[in-house]
Amino acid sequence: TGSSRPQRMLKAVQKNATKGDPQSVISAIDYYCRHKEWAMNVGDEKGLILDSVLTEVNPSMALELGTYCGYSSVRIARLLSPNSKLITVEFNPAFAAIARQIIAYAGLQDKVTIVEGPSADLIPKMKERFGLKSFDFVFLDHWKDRYVPDTKLLEECGLLKKGTVLLADNVICPGAPEYLKYVRNNPRYESRYYKSYLEYTKAEDGLEKSVFLG
């Protein structure tokens, strides 16, 4: 049996990026996925919006739901201040293994903790496992029908505080209509849509930024 798409993505990083240089890892993946083989990374255009929101929030503790190959983990971790951390949740062990290697190639393994398992099981264990009180930033990029249940779970587990920023990928394509309804009609969130394009295509997509008001 041949290689998988994530394995080919890792090979492209090892071939074209410079070890310890996160930007070269990001560029190598974007080049590969734009010119060789599409993959569901947040990508370079929405990635610039992710970068700007991250720079604005400057989180100490960030959470990502849906690591996949670690592209957005690298984008997030490269912008974190010293002593700030990213916890990223991935339930597919094969994807987690590739992500671990891509994050390490970028030299960001000390800032990123990949937790393997389903988000619904792991979110309630976050406080005890990582000794954290709450997250300052959450990037949602896993199954789109899980954005609402996992956001509610984060609220119930007291993992959101006043000012926590949720940033959700794909709210237009593939779409997360229930999530948009949830955060936009909810007095506990202040939401804003950042219009962009589906990664490596001309189709519309965008990110929804929602500030938890406590």
Ligand SMILES: CCCNc1ncnc2c1ncn2[C@@H]1O[C@H](/C=C/CNC(=O)c2cc(-c3ccc(F)cc3)cc(O)c2O)[C@@H](O)[C@H]1O
């Ligand atoms: C129990 C399920 C919920 N909990 C979960 N806990 C932990 N990890 C979870 C996860 N769900 C999914 N994952 C992981 O997240 C990733 C899934 C992401 C889903 N993303 C998409 O479907 C997606 C899809 C597209 C897409 C857009 C257009 C198109 F034609 C085809 C695809 C674009 C994107 O940017 C996407 O993010 C995988 O690595 C999966 O293993």
Ligand SMILES: [Mg+2]
């Ligand atoms: Mg996505």
